[in-house]
Structure formats: C-alpha cells, structure tokens
Amino acid sequence: MEFRPIRPDEVPVWRQFQEYCFHTEPADFDPWMASKFQIEHTRSLFTDGGQMAAACANYPWQLHFEGARLGMGAIASVASLPENRRGGHVGRMMQHLIIEMKERGIPLSALYPFHQGFYRRYGWDVACTWIDHEIPVELLGHLRKYSGVIDRHLPGQADWREIAPVYQRWAASRRGYVARETEHHWRTAVYATLPGRNWHTAVYRPAAGAAPEGYLLYRFANDAPRKLQVRELVALNPAADRALWGFIANHDSQVKFVKLRQARTWPLWHLVDHTYDVKSTMESGWMLRLIDLKAAIEARPWPGAPNGSLVIGVTDEQAPWNAGTWRLEFENGRAAVNLAPAETPSLSASVQTWAQWYAGFVRPDQAVATGRLSGTDARSLALLAGATAGEEMFFFEFF
Numbered sequence: 001m002e003f004r005p006i007r008p009d010e011v012p013v014w015r016q017f018q019e020y021c022f023h024t025e026p027a028d029f030d031p032w033m034a035s036k037f038q039i040e041h042t043r044s045l046f047t048d049g050g051q052m053a054a055a056c057a058n059y060p061w062q063l064h065f066e067g068a069r070l071g072m073g074a075i076a077s078v079a080s081l082p083e084n085r086r087g088g089h090v091g092r093m094m095q096h097l098i099i100e101m102k103e104r105g106i107p108l109s110a111l112y113p114f115h116q117g118f119y120r121r122y123g124w125d126v127a128c129t130w131i132d133h134e135i136p137v138e139l140l141g142h143l144r145k146y147s148g149v150i151d152r153h154l155p156g157q158a159d160w161r162e163i164a165p166v167y168q169r170w171a172a173s174r175r176g177y178v179a180r181e182t183e184h185h186w187r188t189a190v191y192a193t194l195p196g197r198n199w200h201t202a203v204y205r206p207a208a209g210a211a212p213e214g215y216l217l218y219r220f221a222n223d224a225p226r227k228l229q230v231r232e233l234v235a236l237n238p239a240a241d242r243a244l245w246g247f248i249a250n251h252d253s254q255v256k257f258v259k260l261r262q263a264r265t266w267p268l269w270h271l272v273d274h275t276y277d278v279k280s281t282m283e284s285g286w287m288l289r290l291i292d293l294k295a296a297i298e299a300r301p302w303p304g305a306p307n308g309s310l311v312i313g314v315t316d317e318q319a320p321w322n323a324g325t326w327r328l329e330f331e332n333g334r335a336a337v338n339l340a341p342a343e344t345p346s347l348s349a350s351v352q353t354w355a356q357w358y359a360g361f362v363r364p365d366q367a368v369a370t371g372r373l374s375g376t377d378a379r380s381l382a383l384l385a386g387a388t389a390g391e392e393m394f395f396f397e398f399f
C-alpha cells in the first residue's frame, strides 16, 4: 500500500471521503475547499490497485512553549468509506503518519477524536480538558462601566494584523498555544469560513489610537434564549480583561447568557460574586502524542524544573524509538534525555501516560494513584511534578 499526499486529479475522491464521512453537503463544503484546503497537507493510503483506502490531513503547526516553538502535527479529516471499514486501513495510515512526523522532525501531534479509545491504541491520549461556562449576563452587570476604547468589527471585516501582535505577546510565553503567523492560518483556523461560523471582533485599546492590548472573538447564537458565545478572550493586562468583560456585559439587552470555553484552571470567581448561577460543564478536549519523546522533552524549556535527574521506562508499540529506559536530566531549566539501557527505571509508563504528564494534564501522583505510572520513588515523582507544575497545555484551534 502507498501512503502519500494526494495528487490534483485525486482531489474529488478525497473530497468525497470528507463529504460522506462528515455528513457535509457539497455546497457547504465548497467554502472549506476554497479557503482551507491545501493539497500538500493531505495524506491518503492507497491500495496496491491505486484506490484511495483512507484519507486525512496533517497540518504542520508549531506550538509556543515558554519562549520556544515545537512542531505539532495537527491531524484532521481522518476518514474511510463504510464499505471498507474495519479493514485496518486507517490504523495503517496512523502508523505511517507517526513515522513520517518522526522523519520530518515533528515531535508532537494532536487531534480531536471521534472516539478516544480508537486513537489511544496508536499512542495518543487525552491531554486537555476544558470547561464550558454559561454565565447569565445579568451576573456581569457590575462590569458595564469600564475605561479604554473598544473598536468593533463585524464578521469578515476584521484585519487579523490588528490583533495578531496581541495574540503573539500573550501566547509566546505560555504552554501549548498555536503559533499563528500566516494570513491563511488566521483566515481558516481562527476565523473559520463555513457559513454561520464567522466571528465578530472587539479590540481593546487603553486610549484611542494606542496599540491594542486585548481582543475578543465572539458571535451570537440566536437559539432561545439568546447567547453570546466567546471564542477567544485575550487580554495582556487586567485593564484589558476588565474592559472586554465590560463590553460583553453591555449586551444584556440582546442576550441572556454568555458562553465561554476556558482551560479548567481559569478563575471564574473574579468575575461574578455568586458562581452557583453559572452552569459549568467539563469536557475532554484534544489528544496528544509524543511522536519523538526525546526531542519533545529536550526542545522545550522547563523553567520550573528543579535540577536533578531520574530514570524512566517507556512503552510504545507504534513508535519503537520512544520505547526503552531513558535518563532525564533537568539542569537550569533545560532537559537532556538519553537512552540508559543498563539502568533501572524508577518510574515507568506507556507513551500515552507520558504525553499526559508532558501536557500537565495528569500529575505524577495522580498517574500513580490510578495505576498508569508504576514506581514509588518520591524524589523522582517530585522532580516530574516540579517540571510540569503551573499552566497546563491549551490551545483554541479546532481542526
């Protein structure tokens, strides 16, 4: 079987996979094809007879990690046709993707699963959870007066260059946010082009003519009761945060609720003085895979990690280069990872569990308590916990 990007004459077949498998009418899919589709990021598996057996896309994005950038393969549009399902084609395609990313020097990969168990078997695991908050807008009444200036743009009328520097400053020092550099990325992965999916933009400046210090992407959900859905609220300082919430609060005549998706650690308490009236629902988000464990750990800084070293065991059936015994040495905020076959690991886990640790999604003591991490060495556990203490990985993009 052959695994490769599709050729121009194969676009209609790849597109049929998408339309059928994701129940999209051709007319609804046209804008996606016109704006988002990039043939070089498609991948398909072909039978020996040349038939397309499985299809997907893999976007070579980069993630911010506290000043560093790490490659992340964002896998999407995974599909096979029902007449050929459960023949192992998609499983084989996932294995090709893993090998290709390793060869291209992409240390991480993320995807949104239709079913977590399906991708877990290929080494991805849930590494992000978020909370969908539904806040009655009247709870925000005390925020209606604010200082500064908000410039508002209707869907399709914002210039991404106005808010890109705000996002860049905000995301660069954080963990896991997607680096957004091209107009194509802003147009297709931030401002989606599907009908009804575009976003209003509100830009905060401390004074007219000053540089922007925050922004909001939002839209109205006109089902009853009416809601204002916030996709991104990015504020460089408390004044920007305060003003953007003030702007939201002034929609009390138009909507009853504000919907907002945030990382689970986001503090709601600074906004409303009685949170019982806010409906907050926790959901699992994207899954992460360490494509290249050594590169993924060495490439990012670990500013909170205490100096010290430990020996870990890793199992990984699809990426044998990750499997084995490794010595991790943290020194002055950097990590060195080297195979140590003669040593005995103090802590051992599957590559899925190591991805969850890497994202800050599961603490080492939780992984031990749930039987996902074996070993009890307190010094090693403390070192791992110190390394990922702080912010969990998070990003806004859906793909």
Ligand SMILES: CC(C)(COP(=O)(O)OP(=O)(O)OC[C@H]1O[C@@H](n2cnc3c(N)ncnc32)[C@H](O)[C@@H]1OP(=O)(O)O)[C@@H](O)C(=O)NCCC(=O)NCCS
Pocket (backbone or CB within 6 Å): 021, 022, 077, 078, 079, 080, 081, 084, 085, 086, 087, 088, 089, 090, 091, 092, 112, 113, 114, 115, 117, 118
């Ligand atoms: C999900 C989908 C891609 C699976 O394709 P497939 O060709 O059946 O995949 P494979 O045959 O390679 O399956 C690999 C393994 O997963 C299992 N599997 C297949 N479909 C599954 C499902 N719906 N739920 C759980 N496991 C599943 C297979 O049995 C196989 O297991 P095995 O290796 O033990 O035999 C396909 O059903 C599809 O296109 N669905 C619609 C679009 C979609 O949801 N895509 C995923 C987006 S994240």
